[in-house]
Amino acid sequence: MSLLELRVNGRVHSIDRDPDTPLLWILRDQFNLTAAKYGCGIGECGACTVLMDGVAVRSCMTSVSEAVGAKILTLEGLFAVEGHPLRRAWLGEEVSQCGFCQPGQIMNAAELLGRVADPSTSDVRAAMSGNICRCGSYPRIEKAILRAAKEMRHE
Amino acid sequence: MSSGTTLSRRDFLKGLGAGGAALVLGFRMALPGEALAEGLIFEPNANIVIDASGAVKLWIPWQEIGQGSLTAISMLLAEELEADWNSIEMQMAPALRKFGRMSTGGSRSVRESWEPLRKAGAGAREMLVAAAAAKWNVDPSECRARSGKVLHKSSGRVLGYGELVEDASKLEEPESPKLKTADEFRIIGRSIPRVDSPDKVDGKTIYGFDLKHENMLTATLLGSPFLGGKLLSFDDSAARAIPGVQDVMELEGDIAVLADDSWAALRGRDAIKAEWEPGKGSDFDSEVFRVEIRDLTSGPGTEARHDGDAPSALMSATRTVEALYELPFLSHAPMETMNATASYTEGSLNVEVPTQGPSWCRSMAERAARLHSSKIHLRPMLAGGGFGRRLWPDYVDAPVRLTRKLKRPVKVIWPREVDFAWDYFRPASAHRMRAGLDENGKLIAWAHTLASPSISGMMNPAAVANGLDEGVLAGAENLPYAIDNLLVDLHLPPCDLPVGWLRSVYDQNNAFANECFMDEIALAMKRDPVELRLELLAESPRLRGTVERVAELAGWGKESSLARGMSCHHCFGTSVAMVAEVSGSERPKVHRIFAAVDCGPVVHPDSLRQQVEGGIAYALSAALYENAVVSEGRVQKQNFDDYPVLRMDEMPEVVVETVDSGSEIGGIGEPPVPPTAAAVCNAWFAATEPRVRRLPILN
Ligand code: FES
Numbered sequence: 001m002s003l004l005e006l007r008v009n010g011r012v013h014s015i016d017r018d019p020d021t022p023l024l025w026i027l028r029d030q031f032n033l034t035a036a037k038y039g040c041g042i043g044e045c046g047a048c049t050v051l052m053d054g055v056a057v058r059s060c061m062t063s064v065s066e067a068v069g070a071k072i073l074t075l076e077g078l079f080a081v082e083g084h085p086l087r088r089a090w091l092g093e094e095v096s097q098c099g100f101c102q103p104g105q106i107m108n109a110a111e112l113l114g115r116v117a118d119p120s121t122s123d124v125r126a127a128m129s130g131n132i133c134r135c136g137s138y139p140r141i142e143k144a145i146l147r148a149a150k151e152m153r154h155e
Numbered sequence: 156m157s158s159g160t161t162l163s164r165r166d167f168l169k170g171l172g173a174g175g176a177a178l179v180l181g182f183r184m185a186l187p188g189e190a191l192a193e194g195l196i197f198e199p200n201a202n203i204v205i206d207a208s209g210a211v212k213l214w215i216p217w218q219e220i221g222q223g224s225l226t227a228i229s230m231l232l233a234e235e236l237e238a239d240w241n242s243i244e245m246q247m248a249p250a251l252r253k254f255g256r257m258s259t260g261g262s263r264s265v266r267e268s269w270e271p272l273r274k275a276g277a278g279a280r281e282m283l284v285a286a287a288a289a290k291w292n293v294d295p296s297e298c299r300a301r302s303g304k305v306l307h308k309s310s311g312r313v314l315g316y317g318e319l320v321e322d323a324s325k326l327e328e329p330e331s332p333k334l335k336t337a338d339e340f341r342i343i344g345r346s347i348p349r350v351d352s353p354d355k356v357d358g359k360t361i362y363g364f365d366l367k368h369e370n371m372l373t374a375t376l377l378g379s380p381f382l383g384g385k386l387l388s389f390d391d392s393a394a395r396a397i398p399g400v401q402d403v404m405e406l407e408g409d410i411a412v413l414a415d416d417s418w419a420a421l422r423g424r425d426a427i428k429a430e431w432e433p434g435k436g437s438d439f440d441s442e443v444f445r446v447e448i449r450d451l452t453s454g455p456g457t458e459a460r461h462d463g464d465a466p467s468a469l470m471s472a473t474r475t476v477e478a479l480y481e482l483p484f485l486s487h488a489p490m491e492t493m494n495a496t497a498s499y500t501e502g503s504l505n506v507e508v509p510t511q512g513p514s515w516c517r518s519m520a521e522r523a524a525r526l527h528s529s530k531i532h533l534r535p536m537l538a539g540g541g542f543g544r545r546l547w548p549d550y551v552d553a554p555v556r557l558t559r560k561l562k563r564p565v566k567v568i569w570p571r572e573v574d575f576a577w578d579y580f581r582p583a584s585a586h587r588m589r590a591g592l593d594e595n596g597k598l599i600a601w602a603h604t605l606a607s608p609s610i611s612g613m614m615n616p617a618a619v620a621n622g623l624d625e626g627v628l629a630g631a632e633n634l635p636y637a638i639d640n641l642l643v644d645l646h647l648p649p650c651d652l653p654v655g656w657l658r659s660v661y662d663q664n665n666a667f668a669n670e671c672f673m674d675e676i677a678l679a680m681k682r683d684p685v686e687l688r689l690e691l692l693a694e695s696p697r698l699r700g701t702v703e704r705v706a707e708l709a710g711w712g713k714e715s716s717l718a719r720g721m722s723c724h725h726c727f728g729t730s731v732a733m734v735a736e737v738s739g740s741e742r743p744k745v746h747r748i749f750a751a752v753d754c755g756p757v758v759h760p761d762s763l764r765q766q767v768e769g770g771i772a773y774a775l776s777a778a779l780y781e782n783a784v785v786s787e788g789r790v791q792k793q794n795f796d797d798y799p800v801l802r803m804d805e806m807p808e809v810v811v812e813t814v815d816s817g818s819e820i821g822g823i824g825e826p827p828v829p830p831t832a833a834a835v836c837n838a839w840f841a842a843t844e845p846r847v848r849r850l851p852i853l854n
């Protein structure tokens with residue numbers, strides 16, 4: 001155990017934990033930020049995706065010690081600001097079915113749009129293929145991302 | 156409108172007692188005429204309460220596992236009740252006896268709510284109108300209900316439903332209220348925003364996996380690494396040394412690790428050293444089983460259907476076509492792994508669980524807790540997928556036993572590896588198909604010998620003692636094609652691997668065999684596969700209609716740079732025909748799938764499209780990749796690295812059209828699954844030989 005400081009959604013939290021603990025479980029169990037989901041625990045599904053200094057990471061494979069010093073953003077933080085274009089697009093395209101994969105999908109999409117203002121369909125597909133959706137919402141995720149990108153360019 | 160997910164549970168449940176002035180209605184759903192998939196008896200019952208504020212509370216006995224049913228079902232009530240959509244508060248019903256038997260499968264949620272819920276709504280509307288008319292001393296025919304109010308046309312007087320409930324509740328419920336005709340619908344047929352979407356998009360939905368209670372322990376389980384293993388001994392010293400691990404104990408033959416949080420529980424689990432003794436099934440091998448069932452189909456099975464004289468017709472045929480199709484065991488792998496939470500309040504047990512089978516879960520909780528059902532409050536949670544896996548209640552036992560022992564709330568979570576290992580697998584199957592053509596090239600005989608383990612038989616061997624199982628035969632026995640000499644016979648091999656229902660169940664297996672074989676026959680006859688199907692479907696106009704429509708939609712017969720394949724199937728009350736467009740030689744690339752769907756009236760068109768897209772994705776994933784391999788009794792693929800599934804880069808474009816033949820309402824969760832694999836394999840055959848007869852394609 002050791003005392004660690006984490007900066008999550010603009011707030012600084014101190015916790016006393018084994019520094020090897022995956023960030024996912026700290027977010028979920030210690031900070032009650034349950035948008036990030038457990039889907040596989042081995043970096044294969046993307047359900048646990050959060051941003052660290054703007055980069056999408058698999059929080060199930062990221063130890064808290066690696067997260068110290070970084071700005072961590074979860075879905076709760078991303079959508080804390082009203083009217084995020086990704087939120088509008090996700091609702092507008094009615095993307096969610098069971099919804100369980102969606103927080104990870106949205107965070108991964110947020111990273112993509114932070115990098116590429118005008119992504120092509122193949123950019124979207126390449127960027128999003130690390131995130132599994134067993135309900136098959138893929139066509140709508142694709143549409144929602146293109147829609148959000150367009151809206152962001154015109155803002 | 157608000158879904159119960161955002162309401163405080165306490166407020167909502169208060170309504171169940173319906174204190175104060177309120178109009179309380181129950182509705183009982185009739186057993187459907189058609190055979191229930193796999194003998195699941197089903198007679199749900201739900202409650203509707205309109206209170207003095209005009210709020211309409213609806214307890215829905217069907218579980219939302221992602222299919223959008225909370226929205227669609229509520230629309231049925233709102234339509235006939237003439238309710239203000241925003242006044243409807245819907246909630247998944249707890250598994251109380253008064254709601255009857257609850258389970259969600261067989262694509263039944265919306266279609267079985269269709270009639271009773273509209274009737275309940277219409278009945279309530281008539282009572283409210285009658286109450287208003289009596290107040291005003293006018294004839295009810297002069298009044299009209301709209302958006303939660305009753306209006307008296309000539310005088311312009313208006314009363315809200317809330318003001319009328321007290322009087323209305325004293326009236327008799329009308330026996331046969333008048334239902335709207337389709338052209339009068341104002342809500343049904345519209346893609347109203349799904350009520351569960353905002354919370355899901357905001358990450359605010361609390362799934363079972365996310366639950367937290369005061370003083371709660373999080374537990375996980377370690378079981379035998381092979382089927383049928385018996386626990387001999389275990390060493391938990393390393394596990395107990397992990398900070399946060401509170402306890403380790405044997406539990407019904409498995410080992411439970413209890414901890415302050417999820418990570419400690421998972422690490423604790425990994426640190427346990429256990430010895431297991433092999434037992435029944437410990438040598439199970441899915442490859443050996445595949446060969447076994449394949450060989451079984453060389454001999455005749457129990458006859459399920461025999462029209463004409465198929466063996467003689469095959470003997471006398473000028474030409475015969477033969478093919479063997481094989482499908483593997485499949486894992487369900489919903490995104491949210493199995494979990495359940497149990498706790499006590501004042502001598503009553505609470506179980507919170509993402510499930511498709513609340514009643515069965517409650518029975519399991521009764522046994523595990525040794526409590527009468529009246530002392531058990533079982534609350535279904537929104538589930539991160541189900542696909543049939545959550546029809547089983549097995550994940551409820553451990554949390555109930557643990558909370559009973561420890562007198563603390565306990566959430567049991569399954570790591571992905573356990574979720575794979577403890578699945579009830581989609582049964583593997585083998586299909587030996589034979590067809591005979593006469594000297595004029597006419598199809599005169601069809602014989603399908605099918606071998607697959609029985610899900611019903613696993614639960615109750617007596618149920619299949621006569622060698623037949625309606626479930627396994629679904630889609631085989633009721634072949635829609637008109638062929639004079641038709642034989643379907645069945646082998647039900649015993650199987651040590653637990654098998655279970657997976658989205659569309661055996662229809663998926665049988666449709667693959669039927670529809671690939673139909674293309675092989677067309678090739679032998681040198682006939683166009685669409686034309687041949689249209690001819691043979693003369694007596695199945697509904698399915699025929701979808702074939703016609705999809706051919707039109709896809710421009711069948713026109714030049715295309717992509718290879719095309721078609722298939723069709725009718726199940727769960729709905730006909731679906733598909734055309735797949737495929738290219739590639741090493742592996743198929745599926746560009747686009749057209750689907751024509753006839754499910755009768757469409758309640759929520761966008762949910763329908765979601766289900767078709769999702770069904771195709773789920774089925775294509777299985778067709779391309781999925782194969783649950785078991786060797787030496789061990790489930791070999793226990794996570795998504797070994798068990799690849801469809802990802803976005805391989806998702807085809809999906810074009811959906813509905814066909815309205817005026818038929819009664821059908822299901823939509825499952826029907827898009829069965830035709831998918833055959834359409835893709837038929838297209839790939841057109842693109843490149845040889846033909847795929849064994850799934851997955853990328854074996
Ligand atoms: S849970 Fe982290 S990638 Fe699956």
Ligand code: FES
Nearest residue numbers: 098099101133135
């Ligand atoms: S919406 Fe269910 S897994 Fe993606």
